[in-house]
Amino acid sequence: xxxxxxxxxxxxxxxxxxxxxxxxxxxxxxxxxxxxxxxxxxxxxxxxxxxxxxxxxxxxxxxxxxxxxxxxxxxxxxxxxxxxxxxxxxxxxxxxxxxxxxxxxxxxxxxxxxxxxxxxxxxxxxxxxxxxxxxxxxxxxxxxxxxxxxxxxxxxxxxxxxxxxxxxxxxxxxxxxxxxxxxxxxxxxxxxxxxxxxxxxxxxxxxxxxxxxxxxxxxxxxxxxxxxxxxxxxxxxxxxxxxxxxxxxxxxxxxxxxxxxxxxxxxxxxxxxxxxxxxxxxxxxxxxxxxxxxxxxxxxxxxxxxxxxxxxxxxxxxxxxxxxxxxxxxxxxxxxxxxxxxxxxxxxxxxxxxxxxxxxxxxxxx
Amino acid sequence: xxxxxxxxxxxxxxxxxxxxxxxxxxxxxxxxxxxxxxxxxxxxxxxxxxxxxxxxxxxxxxxxxxxxxxxxxxxxxxxxxxxxxxxxxxxxxxxxxxxxxxxxxxxxxxxxxxxxxxxxxxxxxxxxxxxxxxxxxxxxxxxxxxxxxxxxxxxxxxxxxxxxxxxxxxxxxxxxxxxxxxxxxxxxxxxxxxxxxxxxxxxxxxxxxxxxxxxxxxxxxxxxxxxxxxxxxxxxxxxxxxxxxxxxxxxxxxxxxxxxxxxxxxxxxxxxxxxxxxxxxxxxxxxxxxxxxxxxxxxxxxxxxxxxxxxxxxxxxxxxxxxxxxxxxxxxxxxxxxxxxxxxxxxxxxxxxxxxxxxxxxxxxx
Numbered sequence: 001x002x003x004x005x006x007x008x009x010x011x012x013x014x015x016x017x018x019x020x021x022x023x024x025x026x027x028x029x030x031x032x033x034x035x036x037x038x039x040x041x042x043x044x045x046x047x048x049x050x051x052x053x054x055x056x057x058x059x060x061x062x063x064x065x066x067x068x069x070x071x072x073x074x075x076x077x078x079x080x081x082x083x084x085x086x087x088x089x090x091x092x093x094x095x096x097x098x099x100x101x102x103x104x105x106x107x108x109x110x111x112x113x114x115x116x117x118x119x120x121x122x123x124x125x126x127x128x129x130x131x132x133x134x135x136x137x138x139x140x141x142x143x144x145x146x147x148x149x150x151x152x153x154x155x156x157x158x159x160x161x162x163x164x165x166x167x168x169x170x171x172x173x174x175x176x177x178x179x180x181x182x183x184x185x186x187x188x189x190x191x192x193x194x195x196x197x198x199x200x201x202x203x204x205x206x207x208x209x210x211x212x213x214x215x216x217x218x219x220x221x222x223x224x225x226x227x228x229x230x231x232x233x234x235x236x237x238x239x240x241x242x243x244x245x246x247x248x249x250x251x252x253x254x255x256x257x258x259x260x261x262x263x264x265x266x267x268x269x270x271x272x273x274x275x276x277x278x279x280x281x282x283x284x285x286x287x288x289x290x291x292x293x294x295x296x297x298x299x300x301x302x303x304x305x306x307x308x309x310x311x312x313x314x315x316x317x318x319x320x321x322x323x324x325x326x327x328x329x330x331x332x333x334x335x336x337x338x339x340x341x342x343x344x345x346x347x348x349x350x351x352x353x354x355x356x357x358x359x360x361x362x363x364x365x366x
Numbered sequence: 367x368x369x370x371x372x373x374x375x376x377x378x379x380x381x382x383x384x385x386x387x388x389x390x391x392x393x394x395x396x397x398x399x400x401x402x403x404x405x406x407x408x409x410x411x412x413x414x415x416x417x418x419x420x421x422x423x424x425x426x427x428x429x430x431x432x433x434x435x436x437x438x439x440x441x442x443x444x445x446x447x448x449x450x451x452x453x454x455x456x457x458x459x460x461x462x463x464x465x466x467x468x469x470x471x472x473x474x475x476x477x478x479x480x481x482x483x484x485x486x487x488x489x490x491x492x493x494x495x496x497x498x499x500x501x502x503x504x505x506x507x508x509x510x511x512x513x514x515x516x517x518x519x520x521x522x523x524x525x526x527x528x529x530x531x532x533x534x535x536x537x538x539x540x541x542x543x544x545x546x547x548x549x550x551x552x553x554x555x556x557x558x559x560x561x562x563x564x565x566x567x568x569x570x571x572x573x574x575x576x577x578x579x580x581x582x583x584x585x586x587x588x589x590x591x592x593x594x595x596x597x598x599x600x601x602x603x604x605x606x607x608x609x610x611x612x613x614x615x616x617x618x619x620x621x622x623x624x625x626x627x628x629x630x631x632x633x634x635x636x637x638x639x640x641x642x643x644x645x646x647x648x649x650x651x652x653x654x655x656x657x658x659x660x661x662x663x664x665x666x667x668x669x670x671x672x673x674x675x676x677x678x679x680x681x682x683x684x685x686x687x688x689x690x691x692x693x694x695x696x697x698x699x700x701x702x703x704x705x706x707x708x709x710x711x712x713x714x715x716x717x718x719x720x721x722x723x724x725x726x727x728x729x730x731x732x
Contacts, residue, residue: 150633151633152633152636164567167567167574167575199622201530201533201617201618201621201622208533208618209533209618235622235625236621236622236623236624236625236626236627236628236629237625237626237628237629237632238629239626239629239630240629240630240632240633241629241633249622251567252567252574252575252619253618253619253622255567255601255602256565256567256601256602256615256619256622256623257602257622257623257626258602259601259602259603260602260603260605260623260626260627260630261602261626261627261629261630262602262603263602263603263604263605263606263607263627264605264606264626264627264630264631264634265630265634266603266606267516267517267518267606267607268630268631268634268635269634270518272638
């Protein structure tokens with residue numbers, strides 16, 4: 001495989017001056033199209049370079065978009081009558097999902113009209129449709145979903161993948177996750193030389209499953225050509241730490257860890273609220289501390305780190321949280337915009353192709 | 367296998383009126399024997415019914431124990447010159463660990479002198495030695511480590527197992543974890559009919575790994591005889607929730623989830639501290655809210671839920687956190703005391719034997 005193949009097979013990035021077009025699936029989220037359009041409006045208000053193609057029920061979208069002045073002339077509405085629900089099985093959607101807004105949203109990335117797609121819908125169905133329509137990148141066996149994790153690192157976040165694209169991952173899959181995660185860290189977080197760690201139950205060499213030891217050898221060998229540093233095994237406690245920028249794991253473990261972290265943060269938040277509601281004195285204190293507490297909330301607000309990105313396909317697809325409100329949708333759109341504008345998709349494709357070809361002297365991609 | 371076999375094979379519980387003897391490994395923790403003896407003193411001060419056998423360097427222990435009046439006449443010191451370090455491999459310790467304080471501490475449970483053992487040392491070595499000396503309960507394939515997880519349930523905690531005894535678990539192992547976890551919930555948390563959930567990446571029937579679907583069928587079939595309710599698949603976000611009291615998973619996933627939860631709570635704590643240190647106003651607020659914040663801290667303080675219990679052996683062994691201070695050690699000792707006094711060990715053995723014999727009409731154990 002050559003670099004030319006890779007360039008041809010990846011979706012072209014739209015190039016109309018500085019304008020970036022994002023394809024948005026308006027349906028299928030828990031809060032319906034109103035929340036999605038509100039999120040688009042939030043993004044449009046702060047980002048003059050963004051345009052949208054929005055997919056869903058035309059009459060409803062026309063009404064919702066018409067109410068937002070900031071979206072006037074920047075929003076192309078595409079009718080799709082079908083909606084993928086949270087209960088639909090991915091296998092069903094693959095067979096008969098072609099009239100849905102989700103299918104239509106992915107199609108705009110496939111044709112090259114949009115630089116990336118965003119959907120709040122059913123994760124399994126979105127991954128299945130994305131794989132069907134965009135196809136896997138040459139050299140990729142299992143695509144992955146990467147999430148951002150609040151951390152004590154200077155950039156404020158770590159990247160973890162896979163968080164649920166596939167429940168299995170062999171050693172070569174984990175190597176590809178490392179390469180794709182490092183590329184995402186460079187283009188999404190602006191890290192020149194990301195530090196990659198492999199999630200395990202201990203940091204000692206002899207711990208964990210056999211495939212993790214194999215993966216460790218593969219990742220270590222690929223670090224120099226992949227322009228990242230491998231920091232070794234990391235533990236669950238390192239996910240929010242500064243030991244690594246990219247944490248690699250299989251989709252089963254990653255999904256459990258992600259939801260455990262979210263659940264724990266939520267519990268602490270609830271207990272904190274209870275603590276402050278406990279007495280007149282502490283209620284008064286809460287009022288005084290409002291600014292600080294809001295800053296904290298902003299920092300750990302899952303809506304603001306909203307957006308799992310699908311890596312390893314011929315095109316960029318962002319999965320927003322199903323329950324995302326306007327703020328959450330806007331965060332996912334911002335991530336899509338950043339990645340589309342950086343040319344991330346082509347760089348990632350080149351990086352994976354380079355590793356697959358195992359060419360030690362290959363030209364450096366990003 | 368009959369009930370009589372089970373009773374004979376489990377370690378006898380000491381019966382001297384209300385007194386319970388706990389065997390304590392004083393060495394091998396990150397803070398050394400001083401922290402351990404301080405924890406024993408904390409326990410002794412609030413619990414007149416507790417006695418200790420403490421294992422480690424005799425001269426040092428004599429000095430440390432001598433300084434604590436509350437321990438006078440309640441503490442039997444057993445000399446053991448060897449110390450298991452955090453770096454020792456379990457396989458080495460199994461071959462030549464018989465002069466260590468850890469070995470000696472387990473021995474006191476084996477002989478029946480103590481009702482339970484507590485150690486802050488190397489988890490892998492403690493499990494390996496416990497398996498070697500106490501042996502697995504008849505009917506148990508893989509012993510497990512169970513931890514307590516702060517939750518919104520009325521009892522304040524959920525139980526999760528396995529959190530790291532073994533990195534693998536087949537469907538029959540997961541069934542045994544469910545039985546042992548339910549028994550622990552009854553005797554340790556006082557729940558009459560615990561609700562058991564199986565950790566997975568989604569709550570839908572069709573999600574997750576094949577062995578989880580098999581395990582689900584086994585657990586469901588055993589619920590009535592095991593006197594627990596099976597609530598189905600649960601997700602990472604349910605660990606601190608009120609959906610279940612006992613959460614069953616393999617040791618790899620459980621260990622990652624446990625450390626992820628601890629790491630997340632720690633990050634939120636750090637950010638909260640930063641938030642309150644941010645301005646004069648918020649510093650003032652923090653002083654006003656001190657009582658509430660301390661109550662919150664107490665609730666989520668990992669030291670107060672300290673103590674992973676080894677389930678599935680002929681004897682009760684509690685693994686305290688390696689970095690436990692006096693408060694942490696005291697919490698682990700309290701758990702050991704509660705379980706030893708409740709006769710938990712014999713009840714668990716009977717429960718597992720009953721399930722292994724698959725006798726539908728068997729007499730109810732607890």
